[in-house]
Amino acid sequence: MKQQTIIVTGASTGIGKAIAGLFLQHGHNVVINSANGDNLKATFNELGHHDRLAMVTGSISSPATGKQLVDTAVERFGAVDVLVNNAGIFEPKPFLDVDEAHLDSFLTINLKGTYFTSQAAIRQMLKQGEGSIINIGTVLVDHAIGGFPATAPISSKGGIHALTKQLATEFGKNNIRVNAIAPGIIRSPLQSKSGVSNADSLAGLHLLNRIGETQDVAELALYLAGSNFITGEIINLDGGHVSGHHIN
Template identity: 85%
Template sequence: MKTQTIIVTGASTGIGKAIAGLFLKYGYNVVINAANENNLQAAFEELGHHDRLAQVAGDISNTNTGEALVNMAITRFGAVNVLINNAGIFEPKPFLDVNEAYLDKFLNVNLKGTFFTSQAAIRQMLKQGEGSIINIGTVLVDHAIGGFPATAPISSKGGIHALTRQLATEFGKNNIRVNGIAPGIIRSPLQAKIGINNADSLAGLHLVDRIGEKNDVAELALYLAGSNFITGEIINLDGGHVAGHHIS
Protein backbone atom coordinates (compact mmCIF):
# COMPACT_ATOMS: atom_id res chain seq x y z
CA MET A 1 0.00 0.00 0.00
CA LYS A 2 1.37 3.40 -0.99
CA THR A 3 2.41 5.67 1.87
CA GLN A 4 -0.32 8.21 2.64
CA THR A 5 0.43 11.94 2.86
CA ILE A 6 -1.16 14.22 5.45
CA ILE A 7 -1.14 18.00 5.87
CA VAL A 8 -1.51 19.36 9.42
CA THR A 9 -2.03 23.08 9.95
CA GLY A 10 -1.13 24.73 13.23
CA ALA A 11 1.37 21.97 13.95
CA SER A 12 4.21 23.71 15.77
CA THR A 13 2.77 23.16 19.26
CA GLY A 14 -0.05 21.48 21.16
CA ILE A 15 -2.62 19.31 19.42
CA GLY A 16 -1.25 19.88 15.93
CA LYS A 17 2.24 18.73 16.84
CA ALA A 18 0.83 15.68 18.63
CA ILE A 19 -1.17 14.79 15.50
CA ALA A 20 1.89 15.17 13.28
CA GLY A 21 3.97 13.02 15.63
CA LEU A 22 1.42 10.20 15.76
CA PHE A 23 0.98 10.09 11.98
CA LEU A 24 4.76 10.00 11.55
CA LYS A 25 4.90 7.11 14.02
CA TYR A 26 2.42 5.20 11.86
CA GLY A 27 4.39 5.73 8.68
CA TYR A 28 2.62 8.64 7.02
CA ASN A 29 4.32 11.41 5.06
CA VAL A 30 3.53 14.64 6.90
CA VAL A 31 3.54 18.30 5.87
CA ILE A 32 3.35 20.65 8.85
CA ASN A 33 2.42 24.31 8.98
CA ALA A 34 2.47 27.20 11.44
CA ALA A 35 2.45 30.98 11.20
CA ASN A 36 5.56 31.34 13.38
CA GLU A 37 8.56 30.17 11.35
CA ASN A 38 10.85 29.73 14.37
CA ASN A 39 8.33 27.61 16.25
CA LEU A 40 7.72 25.55 13.12
CA GLN A 41 11.43 24.90 12.65
CA ALA A 42 11.73 23.81 16.29
CA ALA A 43 8.84 21.38 15.83
CA PHE A 44 10.41 20.08 12.61
CA GLU A 45 13.66 19.31 14.43
CA GLU A 46 11.85 17.71 17.37
CA LEU A 47 9.57 15.50 15.28
CA GLY A 48 12.39 13.97 13.24
CA HIS A 49 11.65 11.47 10.44
CA HIS A 50 12.87 14.12 8.00
CA ASP A 51 12.63 11.73 5.07
CA ARG A 52 8.84 11.84 5.58
CA LEU A 53 8.41 15.34 7.00
CA ALA A 54 8.17 18.72 5.26
CA GLN A 55 7.26 22.18 6.51
CA VAL A 56 5.56 25.29 5.14
CA ALA A 57 5.46 28.43 7.27
CA GLY A 58 2.60 30.87 6.73
CA ASP A 59 -0.57 32.41 8.13
CA ILE A 60 -3.42 30.07 7.24
CA SER A 61 -5.79 33.04 6.80
CA ASN A 62 -3.80 33.83 3.63
CA THR A 63 -5.16 31.68 0.80
CA ASN A 64 -1.65 31.33 -0.63
CA THR A 65 -0.64 29.32 2.43
CA GLY A 66 -3.12 26.52 1.74
CA GLU A 67 -2.01 26.39 -1.88
CA ALA A 68 1.64 26.26 -0.80
CA LEU A 69 0.89 23.35 1.54
CA VAL A 70 -0.77 21.35 -1.22
CA ASN A 71 2.06 22.16 -3.63
CA MET A 72 4.63 21.01 -1.08
CA ALA A 73 2.75 17.74 -0.48
CA ILE A 74 2.54 17.02 -4.20
CA THR A 75 6.12 18.06 -4.99
CA ARG A 76 7.67 16.18 -2.09
CA PHE A 77 5.37 13.17 -1.72
CA GLY A 78 3.11 13.06 -4.79
CA ALA A 79 -0.33 13.29 -3.17
CA VAL A 80 -2.64 14.86 -0.57
CA ASN A 81 -4.54 12.04 1.12
CA VAL A 82 -5.51 13.72 4.37
CA LEU A 83 -5.89 17.35 5.47
CA ILE A 84 -6.28 18.20 9.14
CA ASN A 85 -7.42 21.80 9.62
CA ASN A 86 -6.12 22.28 13.14
CA ALA A 87 -4.81 25.87 12.98
CA GLY A 88 -6.97 28.23 14.96
CA ILE A 89 -7.16 30.87 17.64
CA PHE A 90 -9.45 31.07 20.67
CA GLU A 91 -9.92 33.48 23.56
CA PRO A 92 -12.83 34.80 25.63
CA LYS A 93 -14.18 38.33 25.38
CA PRO A 94 -17.60 39.68 26.42
CA PHE A 95 -19.98 40.02 23.46
CA LEU A 96 -20.53 43.76 23.94
CA ASP A 97 -16.76 44.36 23.82
CA VAL A 98 -16.31 42.68 20.44
CA ASN A 99 -15.70 45.06 17.53
CA GLU A 100 -15.53 44.26 13.83
CA ALA A 101 -11.75 43.94 13.68
CA TYR A 102 -11.74 41.52 16.61
CA LEU A 103 -14.46 39.34 15.06
CA ASP A 104 -12.69 39.37 11.69
CA LYS A 105 -9.54 37.99 13.33
CA PHE A 106 -11.36 34.76 14.26
CA LEU A 107 -13.33 34.51 11.04
CA ASN A 108 -10.15 34.94 8.99
CA VAL A 109 -7.95 32.44 10.80
CA ASN A 110 -10.47 29.83 11.91
CA LEU A 111 -13.18 29.82 9.24
CA LYS A 112 -11.49 31.33 6.20
CA GLY A 113 -8.31 29.36 6.86
CA THR A 114 -10.24 26.08 7.05
CA PHE A 115 -12.40 27.01 4.03
CA PHE A 116 -9.65 27.86 1.56
CA THR A 117 -7.12 25.27 2.69
CA SER A 118 -9.85 22.67 2.18
CA GLN A 119 -10.55 24.12 -1.25
CA ALA A 120 -6.91 23.74 -2.29
CA ALA A 121 -6.79 20.17 -0.95
CA ILE A 122 -10.08 19.09 -2.54
CA ARG A 123 -8.92 20.22 -5.97
CA GLN A 124 -6.07 17.71 -5.64
CA MET A 125 -8.21 15.01 -4.02
CA LEU A 126 -10.62 15.14 -6.96
CA LYS A 127 -7.72 14.33 -9.28
CA GLN A 128 -6.73 11.42 -7.06
CA GLY A 129 -10.27 10.09 -6.68
CA GLU A 130 -10.17 10.03 -2.87
CA GLY A 131 -9.29 11.99 0.24
CA SER A 132 -10.13 12.79 3.85
CA ILE A 133 -10.49 16.14 5.60
CA ILE A 134 -10.69 16.47 9.38
CA ASN A 135 -11.66 19.84 10.86
CA ILE A 136 -11.13 20.83 14.48
CA GLY A 137 -14.15 22.55 16.04
CA THR A 138 -15.28 22.73 19.66
CA VAL A 139 -18.04 21.27 21.85
CA LEU A 140 -18.86 24.86 22.83
CA VAL A 141 -20.70 25.27 19.52
CA ASP A 142 -23.45 22.98 20.84
CA HIS A 143 -22.89 23.30 24.58
CA ALA A 144 -22.02 26.79 25.76
CA ILE A 145 -20.67 27.52 29.25
CA GLY A 146 -22.09 30.36 31.31
CA GLY A 147 -19.35 32.63 32.59
CA PHE A 148 -17.14 31.94 29.57
CA PRO A 149 -18.10 34.54 26.95
CA ALA A 150 -16.47 33.66 23.64
CA THR A 151 -18.94 34.61 20.92
CA ALA A 152 -16.29 35.57 18.36
CA PRO A 153 -14.29 32.32 18.29
CA ILE A 154 -17.37 30.14 18.80
CA SER A 155 -19.15 31.83 15.87
CA SER A 156 -16.16 31.00 13.67
CA LYS A 157 -16.05 27.41 14.94
CA GLY A 158 -19.78 27.05 14.32
CA GLY A 159 -19.07 27.95 10.72
CA ILE A 160 -16.48 25.16 10.61
CA HIS A 161 -19.06 22.63 11.86
CA ALA A 162 -21.51 23.72 9.14
CA LEU A 163 -18.79 23.68 6.49
CA THR A 164 -17.83 20.15 7.50
CA ARG A 165 -21.29 18.75 6.81
CA GLN A 166 -21.72 20.73 3.61
CA LEU A 167 -18.41 19.54 2.15
CA ALA A 168 -19.19 15.94 3.14
CA THR A 169 -22.46 16.25 1.21
CA GLU A 170 -20.98 17.96 -1.81
CA PHE A 171 -18.04 15.59 -2.29
CA GLY A 172 -19.21 12.27 -0.86
CA LYS A 173 -19.75 10.79 -4.31
CA ASN A 174 -16.14 11.68 -5.11
CA ASN A 175 -14.92 9.47 -2.24
CA ILE A 176 -13.84 12.50 -0.23
CA ARG A 177 -14.78 12.15 3.43
CA VAL A 178 -15.09 15.24 5.62
CA ASN A 179 -15.47 15.02 9.40
CA GLY A 180 -14.96 17.21 12.43
CA ILE A 181 -13.55 16.68 15.90
CA ALA A 182 -15.15 18.82 18.62
CA PRO A 183 -12.78 18.66 21.61
CA GLY A 184 -13.65 19.48 25.18
CA ILE A 185 -10.91 20.85 27.43
CA ILE A 186 -7.61 19.47 26.12
CA ARG A 187 -4.29 20.03 27.90
CA SER A 188 -2.35 22.35 25.59
CA PRO A 189 -0.58 25.74 25.54
CA LEU A 190 -3.97 27.32 24.78
CA GLN A 191 -5.04 27.39 28.43
CA ALA A 192 -2.09 29.51 29.50
CA LYS A 193 -2.68 31.90 26.61
CA ILE A 194 -6.22 32.65 27.83
CA GLY A 195 -5.22 32.98 31.48
CA ILE A 196 -6.04 29.49 32.81
CA ASN A 197 -3.08 28.53 34.98
CA ASN A 198 -4.44 25.17 36.13
CA ALA A 199 -6.24 23.35 33.31
CA ASP A 200 -7.02 20.41 35.61
CA SER A 201 -9.31 22.70 37.58
CA LEU A 202 -11.74 22.35 34.65
CA ALA A 203 -11.93 18.56 34.95
CA GLY A 204 -15.41 18.73 36.50
CA LEU A 205 -16.84 19.91 33.17
CA HIS A 206 -16.35 16.32 31.93
CA LEU A 207 -18.16 13.24 33.20
CA VAL A 208 -14.86 11.35 33.36
CA ASP A 209 -13.59 14.04 35.77
CA ARG A 210 -10.41 14.74 33.88
CA ILE A 211 -9.38 16.94 31.00
CA GLY A 212 -8.31 15.47 27.69
CA GLU A 213 -4.76 15.01 26.48
CA LYS A 214 -3.36 16.03 23.11
CA ASN A 215 -2.92 12.41 22.10
CA ASP A 216 -6.64 11.76 22.63
CA VAL A 217 -7.28 14.10 19.70
CA ALA A 218 -4.42 12.68 17.65
CA GLU A 219 -5.69 9.10 18.03
CA LEU A 220 -9.19 10.04 16.88
CA ALA A 221 -7.74 11.92 13.90
CA LEU A 222 -5.72 8.83 12.98
CA TYR A 223 -8.84 6.67 13.11
CA LEU A 224 -10.90 9.08 10.99
CA ALA A 225 -8.10 9.37 8.44
CA GLY A 226 -8.15 5.61 7.94
CA SER A 227 -11.92 5.16 7.85
CA ASN A 228 -13.61 4.93 4.46
CA PHE A 229 -17.20 4.96 5.76
CA ILE A 230 -17.44 7.85 8.21
CA THR A 231 -18.31 11.24 6.76
CA GLY A 232 -20.32 14.31 7.70
CA GLU A 233 -19.85 13.69 11.42
CA ILE A 234 -18.86 16.11 14.17
CA ILE A 235 -17.50 13.82 16.89
CA ASN A 236 -17.48 15.15 20.44
CA LEU A 237 -14.18 14.28 22.08
CA ASP A 238 -15.11 15.73 25.42
CA GLY A 239 -15.13 13.20 28.24
CA GLY A 240 -18.92 13.44 28.39
CA HIS A 241 -19.09 17.24 28.53
CA VAL A 242 -22.10 17.39 26.20
CA ALA A 243 -23.75 14.20 27.45
CA GLY A 244 -24.37 15.29 31.03
CA HIS A 245 -23.21 16.97 34.24
CA HIS A 246 -22.19 16.15 37.75
CA ILE A 247 -24.09 17.81 40.58
CA SER A 248 -21.54 19.97 42.33
Protein backbone atom coordinates in the same frame (compact mmCIF):
# COMPACT_ATOMS: atom_id res chain seq x y z
CA MET B 1 -3.80 1.77 6.46
CA LYS B 2 -1.53 2.30 3.48
CA GLN B 3 1.08 5.03 3.67
CA GLN B 4 -0.63 8.36 3.26
CA THR B 5 0.40 11.98 2.97
CA ILE B 6 -1.05 14.22 5.65
CA ILE B 7 -1.14 18.02 5.87
CA VAL B 8 -1.50 19.37 9.42
CA THR B 9 -2.02 23.09 9.90
CA GLY B 10 -1.13 24.75 13.19
CA ALA B 11 1.28 21.92 13.89
CA SER B 12 4.09 23.60 15.80
CA THR B 13 2.53 23.10 19.25
CA GLY B 14 -0.33 21.42 21.07
CA ILE B 15 -2.91 19.32 19.24
CA GLY B 16 -1.40 19.83 15.79
CA LYS B 17 2.04 18.75 16.94
CA ALA B 18 0.62 15.62 18.55
CA ILE B 19 -1.31 14.74 15.39
CA ALA B 20 1.75 15.20 13.19
CA GLY B 21 3.88 13.11 15.54
CA LEU B 22 1.41 10.22 15.66
CA PHE B 23 1.08 10.05 11.87
CA LEU B 24 4.86 10.02 11.55
CA GLN B 25 5.07 7.20 14.11
CA HIS B 26 2.69 5.19 11.94
CA GLY B 27 4.89 5.59 8.87
CA HIS B 28 3.02 8.32 7.02
CA ASN B 29 4.33 11.38 5.19
CA VAL B 30 3.48 14.66 6.91
CA VAL B 31 3.55 18.32 5.90
CA ILE B 32 3.39 20.61 8.93
CA ASN B 33 2.47 24.28 9.01
CA SER B 34 2.52 27.23 11.37
CA ALA B 35 2.50 30.99 11.10
CA ASN B 36 5.36 31.05 13.60
CA GLY B 37 8.51 30.08 11.71
CA ASP B 38 10.73 29.64 14.76
CA ASN B 39 8.26 27.32 16.52
CA LEU B 40 7.74 25.37 13.31
CA LYS B 41 11.46 24.85 12.77
CA ALA B 42 11.89 23.67 16.36
CA THR B 43 9.04 21.18 15.96
CA PHE B 44 10.43 20.01 12.61
CA ASN B 45 13.75 19.24 14.27
CA GLU B 46 12.10 17.58 17.26
CA LEU B 47 9.81 15.30 15.25
CA GLY B 48 12.60 13.91 13.08
CA HIS B 49 11.77 11.44 10.27
CA HIS B 50 12.87 14.14 7.85
CA ASP B 51 12.61 11.80 4.89
CA ARG B 52 8.85 11.84 5.52
CA LEU B 53 8.42 15.34 6.94
CA ALA B 54 8.17 18.74 5.26
CA MET B 55 7.21 22.16 6.59
CA VAL B 56 5.53 25.28 5.25
CA THR B 57 5.54 28.55 7.18
CA GLY B 58 2.60 30.85 6.69
CA SER B 59 -0.77 31.95 8.02
CA ILE B 60 -3.75 29.98 6.77
CA SER B 61 -5.62 33.30 6.67
CA SER B 62 -4.00 33.63 3.24
CA PRO B 63 -5.29 31.26 0.54
CA ALA B 64 -1.74 31.23 -0.85
CA THR B 65 -0.62 29.24 2.21
CA GLY B 66 -3.13 26.49 1.51
CA LYS B 67 -1.96 26.28 -2.09
CA GLN B 68 1.67 26.12 -0.96
CA LEU B 69 0.85 23.31 1.47
CA VAL B 70 -0.78 21.26 -1.28
CA ASP B 71 1.99 22.00 -3.78
CA THR B 72 4.62 20.96 -1.22
CA ALA B 73 2.81 17.71 -0.42
CA VAL B 74 2.44 16.80 -4.09
CA GLU B 75 5.98 17.77 -5.07
CA ARG B 76 7.57 16.03 -2.10
CA PHE B 77 5.32 13.00 -1.62
CA GLY B 78 3.08 12.78 -4.69
CA ALA B 79 -0.36 13.23 -3.10
CA VAL B 80 -2.61 14.85 -0.53
CA ASP B 81 -4.53 12.08 1.19
CA VAL B 82 -5.57 13.83 4.41
CA LEU B 83 -5.89 17.45 5.46
CA VAL B 84 -6.17 18.23 9.17
CA ASN B 85 -7.43 21.79 9.61
CA ASN B 86 -6.13 22.37 13.11
CA ALA B 87 -4.76 25.93 12.94
CA GLY B 88 -6.85 28.47 14.75
CA ILE B 89 -7.06 31.06 17.50
CA PHE B 90 -9.30 31.27 20.56
CA GLU B 91 -9.76 34.03 23.11
CA PRO B 92 -12.68 34.77 25.45
CA LYS B 93 -14.10 38.28 25.50
CA PRO B 94 -17.50 39.57 26.67
CA PHE B 95 -19.94 40.01 23.79
CA LEU B 96 -20.45 43.73 24.36
CA ASP B 97 -16.69 44.32 24.28
CA VAL B 98 -16.20 42.69 20.87
CA ASP B 99 -15.44 45.11 18.05
CA GLU B 100 -15.30 44.43 14.34
CA ALA B 101 -11.53 43.85 14.25
CA HIS B 102 -11.72 41.29 17.07
CA LEU B 103 -14.52 39.35 15.36
CA ASP B 104 -12.81 39.52 11.98
CA SER B 105 -9.62 38.00 13.37
CA PHE B 106 -11.47 34.76 14.23
CA LEU B 107 -13.54 34.67 11.07
CA THR B 108 -10.45 35.26 8.94
CA ILE B 109 -8.08 32.77 10.56
CA ASN B 110 -10.44 30.07 11.80
CA LEU B 111 -13.24 29.99 9.24
CA LYS B 112 -11.68 31.52 6.14
CA GLY B 113 -8.44 29.64 6.76
CA THR B 114 -10.21 26.30 7.03
CA TYR B 115 -12.37 27.14 4.01
CA PHE B 116 -9.63 28.02 1.56
CA THR B 117 -7.11 25.43 2.76
CA SER B 118 -9.82 22.81 2.22
CA GLN B 119 -10.51 24.24 -1.22
CA ALA B 120 -6.87 23.82 -2.23
CA ALA B 121 -6.78 20.25 -0.88
CA ILE B 122 -10.05 19.18 -2.49
CA ARG B 123 -8.83 20.31 -5.91
CA GLN B 124 -5.99 17.80 -5.54
CA MET B 125 -8.17 15.09 -3.97
CA LEU B 126 -10.54 15.24 -6.94
CA LYS B 127 -7.62 14.40 -9.23
CA GLN B 128 -6.73 11.45 -6.99
CA GLY B 129 -10.29 10.16 -6.71
CA GLU B 130 -10.43 10.20 -2.90
CA GLY B 131 -9.34 12.02 0.23
CA SER B 132 -10.17 12.91 3.81
CA ILE B 133 -10.51 16.24 5.59
CA ILE B 134 -10.57 16.47 9.37
CA ASN B 135 -11.58 19.81 10.85
CA ILE B 136 -11.09 20.83 14.47
CA GLY B 137 -14.15 22.46 16.03
CA THR B 138 -15.27 22.65 19.64
CA VAL B 139 -18.04 21.21 21.84
CA LEU B 140 -18.76 24.79 22.89
CA VAL B 141 -20.66 25.29 19.62
CA ASP B 142 -23.45 23.06 20.93
CA HIS B 143 -22.83 23.23 24.68
CA ALA B 144 -21.82 26.65 25.95
CA ILE B 145 -20.34 27.34 29.37
CA GLY B 146 -21.75 30.16 31.48
CA GLY B 147 -19.02 32.49 32.70
CA PHE B 148 -16.85 31.82 29.65
CA PRO B 149 -17.86 34.45 27.08
CA ALA B 150 -16.41 33.58 23.72
CA THR B 151 -18.95 34.50 21.07
CA ALA B 152 -16.36 35.53 18.48
CA PRO B 153 -14.27 32.34 18.33
CA ILE B 154 -17.28 30.08 18.85
CA SER B 155 -19.12 31.77 15.97
CA SER B 156 -16.16 30.96 13.73
CA LYS B 157 -16.04 27.36 14.97
CA GLY B 158 -19.79 27.04 14.37
CA GLY B 159 -19.09 27.98 10.77
CA ILE B 160 -16.49 25.21 10.62
CA HIS B 161 -19.06 22.68 11.87
CA ALA B 162 -21.51 23.79 9.17
CA LEU B 163 -18.80 23.76 6.51
CA THR B 164 -17.91 20.18 7.49
CA LYS B 165 -21.40 18.90 6.71
CA GLN B 166 -21.70 20.94 3.53
CA LEU B 167 -18.39 19.68 2.12
CA ALA B 168 -19.24 16.09 3.07
CA THR B 169 -22.47 16.44 1.11
CA GLU B 170 -20.96 18.15 -1.91
CA PHE B 171 -18.02 15.76 -2.34
CA GLY B 172 -19.29 12.46 -0.94
CA LYS B 173 -19.83 11.04 -4.44
CA ASN B 174 -16.17 11.80 -5.14
CA ASN B 175 -15.12 9.63 -2.17
CA ILE B 176 -13.88 12.67 -0.27
CA ARG B 177 -14.79 12.28 3.38
CA VAL B 178 -15.12 15.33 5.61
CA ASN B 179 -15.50 15.13 9.39
CA ALA B 180 -14.80 17.31 12.40
CA ILE B 181 -13.46 16.62 15.87
CA ALA B 182 -15.08 18.75 18.57
CA PRO B 183 -12.75 18.62 21.58
CA GLY B 184 -13.65 19.46 25.13
CA ILE B 185 -10.99 20.90 27.41
CA ILE B 186 -7.62 19.64 26.14
CA ARG B 187 -4.28 20.22 27.87
CA SER B 188 -2.44 22.45 25.42
CA PRO B 189 -0.81 25.90 25.16
CA LEU B 190 -4.20 27.20 24.04
CA GLN B 191 -5.44 27.08 27.64
CA SER B 192 -2.92 29.60 28.94
CA LYS B 193 -3.52 31.80 25.91
CA SER B 194 -7.22 31.78 26.81
CA GLY B 195 -6.45 32.93 30.35
CA VAL B 196 -6.79 29.51 32.01
CA SER B 197 -3.78 29.10 34.30
CA ASN B 198 -4.77 25.65 35.59
CA ALA B 199 -6.53 23.55 32.96
CA ASP B 200 -7.07 20.71 35.42
CA SER B 201 -9.38 22.98 37.41
CA LEU B 202 -11.89 22.48 34.58
CA ALA B 203 -11.93 18.68 34.90
CA GLY B 204 -15.36 18.75 36.53
CA LEU B 205 -16.91 19.90 33.25
CA HIS B 206 -16.35 16.35 31.97
CA LEU B 207 -18.09 13.22 33.23
CA LEU B 208 -14.71 11.50 33.39
CA ASN B 209 -13.55 14.23 35.77
CA ARG B 210 -10.36 14.88 33.85
CA ILE B 211 -9.34 17.03 30.94
CA GLY B 212 -8.24 15.56 27.63
CA GLU B 213 -4.73 15.21 26.30
CA THR B 214 -3.48 16.15 22.85
CA GLN B 215 -2.81 12.45 22.23
CA ASP B 216 -6.55 11.78 22.58
CA VAL B 217 -7.25 14.09 19.66
CA ALA B 218 -4.37 12.66 17.62
CA GLU B 219 -5.66 9.10 18.02
CA LEU B 220 -9.12 10.07 16.77
CA ALA B 221 -7.61 11.92 13.81
CA LEU B 222 -5.59 8.82 12.93
CA TYR B 223 -8.74 6.68 13.07
CA LEU B 224 -10.73 9.07 10.86
CA ALA B 225 -7.90 9.21 8.33
CA GLY B 226 -8.07 5.43 7.96
CA SER B 227 -11.84 5.09 7.84
CA ASN B 228 -13.54 4.93 4.45
CA PHE B 229 -17.18 5.01 5.65
CA ILE B 230 -17.44 7.94 8.06
CA THR B 231 -18.33 11.35 6.67
CA GLY B 232 -20.31 14.42 7.65
CA GLU B 233 -19.85 13.77 11.36
CA ILE B 234 -19.02 16.19 14.17
CA ILE B 235 -17.47 13.87 16.76
CA ASN B 236 -17.40 15.10 20.35
CA LEU B 237 -14.12 14.24 22.07
CA ASP B 238 -15.04 15.69 25.41
CA GLY B 239 -14.95 13.17 28.25
CA GLY B 240 -18.75 13.36 28.43
CA HIS B 241 -19.00 17.16 28.59
CA VAL B 242 -22.04 17.27 26.28
CA SER B 243 -23.70 14.11 27.63
CA GLY B 244 -24.27 15.19 31.22
CA HIS B 245 -23.04 16.88 34.39
CA HIS B 246 -22.07 16.02 37.91
CA ILE B 247 -24.12 17.67 40.66
CA ASN B 248 -20.96 18.68 42.47
